[in-house]
Amino acid sequence: MRRLIAALPMLLALFACSGFIPHSDSHGTVGPTLRVATYNTSLYSDEDGGLIRELEGDSAHARKIAAVLQKVQPDLVLLNEFDYDDAHRAADLFQQRYLEVAQPGGGKPLHYRYRYLAPVNTGVPSGLDLDNNGSAGGEGRTRGNDAWGYGLHPGQYGMLVLSRHPIDAAQARTFQLLRWSTFPGARNPVDPASRRDFYSDVAWPQLRLSSKSHWDVPVRTPQGVVHFLVAHPTPPVFDGPEDRNGLRNADEIRLWREYLSPGDKPWLCDDQGRCGGLPSEARFVIAGDLNNDPVDGDGHHEAIIELLEHPRVMRMATPRSEGGEETALAYAAKGLQRRGSPAHVTGDFGPRNGAMRLDYVLPSTGFGLTGSGVFWPKKDHPDAAIADGSDHHLVWVDITL
Structure with a gap:
């Protein structure tokens, strides 16, 4: 028995790398475990209602996303880049036509009884000139530059939480409207050429911090209430020398640090008017495409490092894969060298950017990690x-009490 226990971490690593992921839910013989996941699905369209039309057809893209979810069978999962189209219509279609139908290469059909979704800032017109081109709005792809978060229609690149366990929607907190300028230490980006603030005196006090939204979604699991803290900060690119997206990405990540840290925070008010951070006794899991690698690529790496090292965040081995390692090493062989571990990357962003670690599932202390x-x-x-x-x-991460 002692040898089996000692070998268990190695066996779990082998299963994960091979693609076979053993999992027993709270009704199984191994549990109780809670499998929590994040997945940037790229299920978005540049056209309003486009995702609904795609899902009403036979989407090979959606079938692959559903197959992965069926294979992994998470109990609680955040889907990033899932358009907020017609409220629940897109989520209904994905559930009924894809997740609940056995997909080629996937596992058994998957049903989530509970979900949470809400409006996001992407594509919502601000009425302000946020890109400093002299006008508010715009034509073609530039019209997204003056939205509260970049998007070509309201709800593009939205978020969707799916859960096997009940969600306490009445106690959920959203921070879609929180203004960036109210955030302690927030800096209006400065144009280095003119040495002037990038955002005007009209725009800066109104600009929202979250490019999509930040949600605290309480989930009533067999292990007690777990606060699912989810977000999708803006990529720290697609800007200029003023680094407005890099600074915003860093502060979007820093919002979770502030939310977890003690102290009176009268500025930290959600969209329902409730102020303050997460109680010290609450357990949580942070999840999302945070668009920041600890050592590689663009962005302010200290933002993600300080979140990983927050006293309330579990110290854990970094999730890994053989496929990511294979891809990262192939880029290195072609001259695209990275400092991070090849096995830790979570996405392949092409020959210009290579593979990086941008996606995170971070449980709080007080949980045990089983995989x-x-x-x-x-x-x-x-x-x-x-x-x-x-x-x-x-x-994905498996946690238990």
């Missing part, structure tokens, strides 16, 4: 046929 991984099989593995539905890969 983790990134669903990214090697190219010669049978599961590789369903793993290319997005440039990001699903990250």
Whole structure:
């Protein structure tokens, strides 16, 4: 028995790397465990209602995303880049036509009884000139520059939480409207050429911090209430020398640090008017495509490092995959060198950017960790046929009391 216990971490790592991910829910013989995941699905459209039309047809893209979810079988999962189209219509279609139908290469059909979704800032017109081009709005793809968060229609790149366990929607907190300028230490980006603030005196006091939204979604699990803290900060690119997206990304990540840290925070008020952070006794899991690698790529790396090292965040081995390692090493062989561990990457962003770690599932202290991984099989593995539905890969963590 002692040898079996000692070998268990190695066996779990082998299962994760191979693509086979054993899991027993709270009714199984191994549990109780809670499998929590995040997955940037790329299920978005540049046209309002476009995702609904795609899901009403036969979407090979959605079938691959559903197959991965069926394979991994998370109990609680955040889907990033899932358009907020017609409120629940897109979520209904994805559930009924894809998740609840056995997909090629996937597992058994998957039903989530509970979900949470809400409006996001992407694509919502601000009425302000946020890109400093002299006018508010715009035509074509530039019209998204003056939205509260970049998007071509309201709800593009939205978020969706799916859960096997009840969600306390009445106690959920959203921070869609929180203004960036009220955030302690927030800096109006400065144009280095003119040495002037990038955002005008009219725009800066009104600009929202969250490019999509930040949600605290309480989930009533068999292990007690778990606060699912989810977000999708803006990529720290697509800006200029003023670094407005880099600074915003850092502060969007820093919002969770402030939310977890003690102290009176009268400025930290949610969209319902409730102020303050998360109580010290509350357990949580932070999840999302945070668009910040600890050492590589663009962005202010200290933002994600300080979140990883927060006293309330569990110290844990980084989720890994053989497919990510294979991809990162292939880029290195072509001259695209990275400092981070190749096995820790969560997405392939092409020959210019390579592979990086941008997606995170971070449990709080007070949980035990029984497994983790990134669903990214090697190219010669049978599961590789369903793993290319997005440039990001699903990250999962198994936790228990």
